[in-house]
Amino acid sequence: MLNIFVLEDDFFQQTRIETAIKKCMDDNKLRYRYLEVFGKPQQLLEAIKETGNHQFFFLDIEIKGEEKKGMEIARKIREKDPSASIVFVTTHSEFMPVTYSYRVSALDFIDKGLSEQDYQEAISDVLIHAASSINKTVGDDSFSFRSEHSQIQVPFSDILYFETSSTIHKVILTTKKGHMEFYGKVSDIAKSDERLYQSHRSYVVNPENVIRVDKANHTVYFENGESCFVSRMKLKGLVERIALR
Secondary structure (H helix, E strand, C coil): CEEEEEECCCHHHHHHHHHHHHHHHHHCCCCEEEEEEECCHHHHHHHCCCCCCCEEEEECCCECCECCHHHHHHHHHHHHCCCCEEEEEECCHHHHHHHHHHCCCCCEEEECCCCHHHHHHHHHHHHHHHHHHCCCCCCCCEEEEECCCCEEEEEHHHEEEEEECCCCCEEEEEECCEEEEEECCHHHHHHHCCCCEEEECCEEECHHHCCEEECCCCEEECHHHCEEECCHHHHHHHHHHHHCC
16 A cells, blocks of 8 residues: 655645545545645655655655755655655646756656646556556565555665664664664564574674674674674574675
């Protein structure tokens, strides 16, 4: 199911796009987990808890008079999530070429000046396309995990390690690009992909990205100075896995 986010600071346009989205989903019998509309960029960014091609963003380009604010937000989203779908809904279609310099790979531009019928059709087209893409087979270099409350999809090569969060029932994923927290169990993650290795009851690592093992201090190191624990019992197995790379 899609998670749909909207960034739009004009109340009329908020209502317009929310109505169009709900009509599309109802008419086409499509399901979404949630639909959230935000007027402030930071609110939207803080609400992102998952990654993957089920994450869909409608972004206005101009926010609070800042002409390219939406593009900056798109770039931040894209840094965290290469698989998310991003669509700009804007009066600034002349900015279309500029998106290439922001490296955001927008799925489409929808002009706010369209007639209601054409506007509805444009919104429906991109949502139907996104919904049909969710269940397509992910590439070998993708890691996918789904629990009752979370769904993530990230490039496997970016994964450093997972660790149990201090927040109950949550896990923190550390990648080459940063951190994300989601609902899940470290033990379930270890079982979900044979390329991973549970190095400790609280940690699961990607052996492909281990750059050094400190056997004396039971610590494994990754790039960017990241590190995590490996238990005494798991140390030999991890070293063997690394040797097979």
